Amino acid sequence: MCDYLDMIKTDMTRNRRVGTMLAALSATALALAACGETEEPVKNAVGTADPTSTMASDPNATPANEIKGAELAKGTFAALKSAPAGTKSVTGVAYLAQHDKGTTVTIDVKGLQPDTAYMSHLHEQPCAKDEGGDHFQFDAKGPEAPPNEIHIAFTADADGAATTTVSNDNPKTKGAKSIVLHLEDKDGTKFACADF
Ligand SMILES: [Cu+2]
Numbered sequence: 001m002c003d004y005l006d007m008i009k010t011d012m013t014r015n016r017r018v019g020t021m022l023a024a025l026s027a028t029a030l031a032l033a034a035c036g037e038t039e040e041p042v043k044n045a046v047g048t049a050d051p052t053s054t055m056a057s058d059p060n061a062t063p064a065n066e067i068k069g070a071e072l073a074k075g076t077f078a079a080l081k082s083a084p085a086g087t088k089s090v091t092g093v094a095y096l097a098q099h100d101k102g103t104t105v106t107i108d109v110k111g112l113q114p115d116t117a118y119m120s121h122l123h124e125q126p127c128a129k130d131e132g133g134d135h136f137q138f139d140a141k142g143p144e145a146p147p148n149e150i151h152i153a154f155t156a157d158a159d160g161a162a163t164t165t166v167s168n169d170n171p172k173t174k175g176a177k178s179i180v181l182h183l184e185d186k187d188g189t190k191f192a193c194a195d196f
Contacts, residue, residue, distance in 0.1 A: 061165035064097035064106040071098045075179060075194030077109060080131050083191040086113065087183070094179045094194040096122070102169040105150055107179065109163075109192075112156035117184045122150040122176040127193035136176040138168075150176075 065072060073096040079088040092109035107120060125133030135149045142148035147168055154164035181192040 061104070061167065063163075063165050064095035064104040067097045067099050067104055069099060070104070072096070073196040075196045077107075077181065077192045077194045078127070079192050080127070080190055082131065084183075084189060087191040090181065090192040092194075094196070096173060096176065096179075096196050098171045098173060100171070102167060102171050103150065103173045104165060104167045105152060105179065106163070106165040107152060107154065107181075109154075109156075109181070110159075110161045112160040112162060114156060114158050114160050116160075117153070117155045118162070119182045119184055119188065120152040120154070120179055121182075122173065123178045123180045123193075124175055126177045127180075127195050131190050132178040132180040132193050136173065138170045138172060152179075 064070070065074070075094040075096070077090055077092045077094065079090050083090075089111035090109060091111050092107065094108075095104075095106045097104045097106075105122065112118065122136040123132030123134065124136045135144065137144070137148050139148055145151075147170070150166065150168050150173070152164055152166045154162045156162045176196060178193050178195050180190050183189040183191060
């Protein structure tokens, strides 16, 4: 329960949909009180991986492409046509594995800005359609946040590379068509995409 709350709390720092965030904040604050934590402003986790969160970088997780018995999809990242200057050299791959414990996504990206934080999500459209469209959701009427969506926060290393794995308990990601990389700017600018 409390680990799950940590996950939600971490994600809220990245959620730009203020209405959702405020609703989630009040609900989480109540629940956190029950976990013995005091209510504090959510700190911005940009630039750090939260090891308590399954939705942030987990350097020890088994990569999606190494999970035995999984149904595996692979995508190759390319810069979007709209990618701003300085982001167009991105390359890399994404793996989406559906397995008996849920879904695991791994991204392995190069050509990023050194020591810089980024966000990515599973999206519901292919890259060629509205740059991946909206976020993929397990439940289309559910919250616009994990665990109903898969968000992957990551930070590039000093060489501009990042490898990140996240997991979700739900294996039903058939509707996910792409993974989109976003800048951590105020608009969450999309700059790269990989189709599955
Ligand atoms: Cu996205």
